[in-house]
Amino acid sequence: MDFVSGLRCRECGRAYPAEALHVCDYCFGPLEVTYDYEAVAATMTRERIASGPRSIWRYADLLPVHDLTPVDLGAGFTPLVRADRLAAELGLGELWIKDDTANPTGSFKDRVVSVALTKARQLGFKIAACASTGNLANSVAAHAARAGMESVVLIPHDLETAKITMTSVYGGKVIAVEGSYDDVNRLCAELTSEQPTWAFVNVNVRTYYAEGSKTLAFEVGEQLGWQAPDHVVVPIGSGSQLTKVAKGFEELWKVGLLDQEPHVRISGAQAAGCSPVATAFAEGTDAIRPVKPDTIAKSLAIGNPADGWYALDAIRTSGGACASVTDEEVLEGIKLLARTEGIFAETAGGVTIATLAKLAAEGVVRPDERVVALVTGHGLKTVEALSGSVRPTTTIAPTLEAFDAAMSTYDEQTDTTVARSPR
């Protein structure tokens, strides 16, 4: 049995049963899953969680579907890594990286897809579909294969090669669309009306799908010894993940799993080439104007973010901030994280780290805070973004002389580099 009490429109409050619905019939507002929190609180203890699987399904009591055999590749329970070397570079104190590159298909999307397809199967859907900037495509194709479902994945035609390969390999249908992600999204939204038997995970199953992102907050809370951090930095594409991270910490408190009431500041990270939420934040307005994205951070290149308003609201009410960084800063962020902590993030992770650096320099993220940065996808997915900026140190003939000559040159260069940039 799950603890879902129903669905409710976030805009107008109308109530709906927990069926295959994703927007309010009346105002098109997104539907939110509501739970019987008293019943959850009576059931969900730290001990029960600790004895659960080492995956998102240890938190099943706060997920919208209970299934003893979920559609599961082992998503979640990823490392929370103390990042002292990065903290030192940024002038911060206690800094942690939530390393979601460690998920089965290399991004946090495995969390939401595992939930979405488990629910979709329960609702009777046989075909899994999605509109994707790449990471979701990878995950839907893999989980559908795992579940024995057919999959139809729609992506912008100009995605990174690795993301296309990592989707196609699972044998489902992959449709490359000549257009931006927003075009693909619009097409899928229209297709949903024509293909009601398909589970578009981020369209008609979105209500359930989005709930999977709460597990990021659940894990951070558990991994910090059932304490909430002071500040979390989250990348923003559609804005869904950020709002669900906020909901996750609230729920942990609501069902009695935290010792102290959380006051988590939530800050958002965007790429300058697609920053409708950061722009609205900077301008102090609620009006999020859609943009035409132009950034190497393709997984965040959503010009018309469906949950942008709610993300903005979560940022403002929590006392956080939202900033954007250039593509050059994104690449520096990727390299900084790799160099200091040994974690290779995709471009979205570069956005998060570069934004963290910016907010730390501005004093928004403070050294007296316990900070968590969400690194949501693996660098192998977007290697071409780095082509030209990282390469072998040198190429030599297979002789000792050549090696010695190369190393002596390298040592000089290294000394020079250190002397030139002591930060």
Added chain:
Amino acid sequence: MSIKVRIPTQLRTLTGGAGEVVVEASTVGEALKALDAAHAGFAERIFDDQGGLRRFVNVFLADEDVRFLDGLGTPVADGQTLSIVPAVAGG
């Protein structure tokens, strides 16, 4: 101008199940008002109190978001297609 309007599932109860409705109009706003005149109930579902589009309602003219054009004032050409689409999550 004769315009084809594509109706999403959520609003097909207003059109007797039809997924497409043809209306006469010279702007996007007029087309949506003509839709309401033909099938009462559309206006309160897609317009907010100020008469603008509700924030989770997207309208596309020939597959382009009208917010990138002139919004409800965008002129329409004969035979164009207007789509009403609910906003959806990303990834």
